[in-house]
Amino acid sequence: MIVQLMYLVAALCFILALKGLSSPKYARYGNFIGAFGMLVAVVTAYVHGVVHNGLWILIAVALGVVVGIPAARSVKMTAIPQMVALFNGVGGAAAALVALAEFFAVPETGVLFRLATVLTVLIGSVSFSGSVVTFLKLQELMTTRPVLLPAGQQLAIAAAVSSVALCALTMAVPNGFLLWLLAAVGLALGVLFVLPVGGADVPIAISLLNAFTGLAVAASGYVLANTLLIVAGTLVGASGTILTRLMAQAMGRSLANILFGAFKVTAVVAQGEEQRTVKSGTVEDVAILLGYANNVVVVPGYGLAVAQAQHAVRELVAQLERRGVSVSYGIHPVAGRMPGHMNVLLAEADVPYEQLKELDDVNPGITSVDVAVVVGANDVVNPGARDEPASPIYGMPIFDVDRAKSVVFMKRSMRPGFAGVDNELLYNPKTTLLFGDAKESLTKLLAAVKQL
Amino acid sequence: MIDLLTIFVLAVFVGFEVVSKVSTILHTPLMSGANAIHGVILVGAILITGSAESTLELVLGLLAVFLATVNVVGGFVVTDRMLEMFRK
Numbered sequence: 001m002i003v004q005l006m007y008l009v010a011a012l013c014f015i016l017a018l019k020g021l022s023s024p025k026y027a028r029y030g031n032f033i034g035a036f037g038m039l040v041a042v043v044t045a046y047v048h049g050v051v052h053n054g055l056w057i058l059i060a061v062a063l064g065v066v067v068g069i070p071a072a073r074s075v076k077m078t079a080i081p082q083m084v085a086l087f088n089g090v091g092g093a094a095a096a097l098v099a100l101a102e103f104f105a106v107p108e109t110g111v112l113f114r115l116a117t118v119l120t121v122l123i124g125s126v127s128f129s130g131s132v133v134t135f136l137k138l139q140e141l142m143t144t145r146p147v148l149l150p151a152g153q154q155l156a157i158a159a160a161v162s163s164v165a166l167c168a169l170t171m172a173v174p175n176g177f178l179l180w181l182l183a184a185v186g187l188a189l190g191v192l193f194v195l196p197v198g199g200a201d202v203p204i205a206i207s208l209l210n211a212f213t214g215l216a217v218a219a220s221g222y223v224l225a226n227t228l229l230i231v232a233g234t235l236v237g238a239s240g241t242i243l244t245r246l247m248a249q250a251m252g253r254s255l256a257n258i259l260f261g262a263f264k265v266t267a268v269v270a271q272g273e274e275q276r277t278v279k280s281g282t283v284e285d286v287a288i289l290l291g292y293a294n295n296v297v298v299v300p301g302y303g304l305a306v307a308q309a310q311h312a313v314r315e316l317v318a319q320l321e322r323r324g325v326s327v328s329y330g331i332h333p334v335a336g337r338m339p340g341h342m343n344v345l346l347a348e349a350d351v352p353y354e355q356l357k358e359l360d361d362v363n364p365g366i367t368s369v370d371v372a373v374v375v376g377a378n379d380v381v382n383p384g385a386r387d388e389p390a391s392p393i394y395g396m397p398i399f400d401v402d403r404a405k406s407v408v409f410m411k412r413s414m415r416p417g418f419a420g421v422d423n424e425l426l427y428n429p430k431t432t433l434l435f436g437d438a439k440e441s442l443t444k445l446l447a448a449v450k451q452l
Numbered sequence: 453m454i455d456l457l458t459i460f461v462l463a464v465f466v467g468f469e470v471v472s473k474v475s476t477i478l479h480t481p482l483m484s485g486a487n488a489i490h491g492v493i494l495v496g497a498i499l500i501t502g503s504a505e506s507t508l509e510l511v512l513g514l515l516a517v518f519l520a521t522v523n524v525v526g527g528f529v530v531t532d533r534m535l536e537m538f539r540k
Contacts, residue, residue, distance in 0.1 A: 073533070240486055
């Protein structure tokens with residue numbers, strides 16, 4: 001009785017946590033409430049449910065704390081998405097292991113129990129291996145481009161079909177070996193599922209896998225007949241699904257397109273192989289352009305964060321404002337590597353919240369912007385997303401900086417962006433390119449603007 | 453069994469409802485927070501390990517406890533670090 005009550009308290013905390021996390025004002029409290037609910041749940045489970053092996057459990061928890069906290073503390077803000085992916089993956093693995101362990105403890109049970117067991121093992125494994133691949137992609141330990149294996153689609157279908165068959169077989173003939181085999185197929189399925197997802201879409205895959213892990217946890221709740229696991233897992237599964245859809249909407253993509261788009265043979269428009277000319281400028285040119293402008297919009301992207309140039313850009317903006325230039329930041333919903341990631345990165349550099357403008361605030365007045373400064377961004381200002389139906393990023397909302405009076409494009413090299421798509425904006429006569437490391441360029445620009 | 457199904461269905465609606473309106477700024481922290489919450493599998497891992505009879509169950513259970521703990525503490529800490537920056 002008291003145990004159920006404690007679990008109810010924890011479940012309420014989780015609901016309030018998600019509610020809080022959806023509002024900027026209460027987000028941090030929301031997180032605290034979630035952590036509190038977790039503490040209540042875990043202590044209750046330990047005090048009430050542990051018959052033996054108590055010491056072992058404490059050691060395993062301690063090890064988890066020793067690994068988890070420093071990892072979360074030391075991770076750079078730029079690397080947050082892949083860290084979330086890893087935490088999600090281990091959660092999925094834990095769910096699969098719980099179902100396996102319970103199966104070996106109580107092999108003789110009813111149909112629904114078996115169904116929940118096979119689902120937990122399957123979804124948990126998919127979530128684990130899929131998350132590991134997303135981690136490798138975002139950490140750039142492997143290519144960020146979609147990976148198309150020869151016959152990858154057939155392999156994925158084969159893995160999906162055999163996993164369903166194995167689920168059915170394991171339910172008919174409960175057998176440990178079959179369950180292990182199912183876990184192995186699940187792992188393969190997770191890898192095959194994420195490999196074709198291209199760079200910029202990886203965060204959406206993470207969000208979806210996050211929802212998957214939630215469902216695996218909910219299914220494990222059936223296995224253990226534990227209501228808290230069902231409630232919490234379902235909450236995450238449902239909210240994660242909604243969040244995945246919201247993210248896909250922000251990118252102007254459908255979920256099916258993101259997950260399976262790479263399977264389609266995309267007709268890439270051959271742009272002709274001739275060398276196209278770009279206009280590159282010196283720091284002094286750009287300083288004059290900026291220093292005598294009235295209205296400037298800065299569009300930062302992940303490259304800014306990689307160069308650790310958030311502070312440099314803030315100082316430059318402050319200097320321009322002292323000269324009477326009106327400056328704002330255009331923050332694309334998917335700038336950075338995750339929706340909202342750029343806001344986190346700029347907040348870290350103490351950029352005032354009021355200067356951050358969204359697409360709908362910037363685009364209507366873009367023609368009166370004197371200079372649009374693109375720093376370390378690429379795909380989010382690519383006019384191809386608006387004009388080129390054949391472009392892989394067609395349909396993604398962009399900043400229409402090509403309609404501003406002039407554009408300064410800070411780039412390290414002519415390498416295409418995260419999505420691997422060439423950008424017409426680079427060849428626009430209005431565009432001045434400033435090659436070099438973002439932080440170095442910004443620091444030099446600051447000095448040059450001060451000289452004016 | 454129908455009780456559990458009822459709980460499941462109600463939880464689906466609550467899950468949909470709580471996050472239906474959320475600004476893009478908070479997508480990343482929200483995902484990260486939800487990620488920490490599914491670490492509640494730690495409860496399942498503790499229960500299963502606490503009643504494990506065989507070595508296999510014990511090993512599987514302890515591994516699950518370890519991984520779930522990483523999920524929970526890492527998830528909440530990293531979410532808090534993100535949200536700390538919005539404090540103002």
